[in-house]
Amino acid sequence: MKDSYDILVVGGGPAGAVAARTAAEAGLSVLLVEKRSAVGVPVRSGESIGKDELLEFIEAEQRFIKAEIDSSVLIGPDSSKKTIHDGETIILDRKIFDRELIWRAAEAGAEIQVHARASAPIMEGEKVCGAVIEQHGKRYEVRAKIVIAADGIESKFAKWAGIDTTIPLDGIKSCAQYLVNDIDIDEKEMQFYISPEDAPGGHLWIFPKGKRSANIGVGILGTESADGKRACDYLNHFVEKNYPNGKITERSVGGVPVCKPLKETAADGILIVGDAARLSNPVTGHGIYNAMFTGRLAAEAAVSAVKNGNTSKEFLMAYDRAWRESDMGKEHERNCLVKENMA
Amino acid sequence: MITIRREVCGYCGACVSVCPSGALELIDAYLSVDSVLCKPKCKLCSTVCPLGAILRSEE
């Protein structure tokens, strides 16, 4: 680890990895720190992404593709089925996918440090100028012209820098998921159960991961969560009822932001991307694409800022405008309205 | 005060994101709480947890 870089990326999920790769490809010096010992684990995801969306960032490789889906079905409270065909969907293996994205960043020239946690920003007045990094019991001060906060659901880095990233209880889905094997499923069909009994304020999903295997998960609204009525309780109930002989080989849990995005995703010396900026789709809970998309846009804004020698908030707000005005941003705004009307 | 049941926690960060006082953080393999920052009477983290890994003891 050096003392200073052009760009410091905090977090090694899809947002951070794409940001680091983009900035390194443009010739900047980049350090990415990931606090977990291994990128991508524990998995916190249903792992689905539109095929077109995936191809915008990486070629489809069989190594990280578990299934290709051609239909999505909504199942209502009265068991009514409605098929929604909205193009092909890929079910990823995120353990492999997230590492592949990190590897691409490294190949482009970014330095990657794992088990390295950003524990505080270095501030000069209001301006973020780097971060304190703790790794293997040692403490480093790393300066950077711009920090890209890609620290996911926790989003503590921006909070330490004075930006409120706290999610209200009615703006988060509390989720639990099992990988269930040896079950009868249609491996080409994704299912979404929308019913207050199965998942109050949210939905339950079945995403096939190849023959006789699927991610089965539940997300409920934070305000619906209580003792005996937690995401894990709804999940256990559903799996016991419908797949009593299924073999569970993985459990994952997580929170998905379904609130409005941060009011501003840039400040002096800092850009905020992906889940850290609260940019998951508030209807479906999917955020991999938005994370990669904003990661790339932020890196492009950072490259331009470094080349112009101007890392002020005023200059970096170009990133904030860029994603809000993009197709992704407009769709996100529409989805926020849909979510509000559902409530 | 809250009590974190490490044997139950799934290291997901949902609780961290709803904590208004920044008292929670995933550090190394575990969720940690800063008992100075944690607010009395608040139980947002224990409510949101998908697994029920945070116990709130009465003040």
Ligand SMILES: Cc1cc2nc3c(=O)[nH]c(=O)nc-3n(C[C@H](O)[C@H](O)[C@H](O)COP(=O)(O)OP(=O)(O)OC[C@H]3O[C@@H](n4cnc5c(N)ncnc54)[C@H](O)[C@@H]3O)c2cc1C
């Ligand atoms: C149960 C569940 C199911 C989901 N299903 C889907 C789905 O089917 N499709 C979809 O598109 N999305 C899904 N999502 C959402 C998706 O997983 C996220 O939107 C996506 O991972 C966001 O990417 P990110 O890079 O912003 O954050 P993350 O992937 O969360 O990465 C953030 C990284 O930052 C690291 N970090 C945090 N703080 C620090 C620090 N201080 N220092 C260093 N590193 C730090 C974390 O360890 C983590 O690795 C699901 C989420 C959940 C919880």
Ligand code: SF4
């Ligand atoms: S929400 Fe629950 S499972 Fe997730 S990190 Fe917090 S205590 Fe652990």
Ligand code: SF4
């Ligand atoms: S009880 Fe409230 S203040 Fe304390 S850690 Fe939990 S969410 Fe934060």
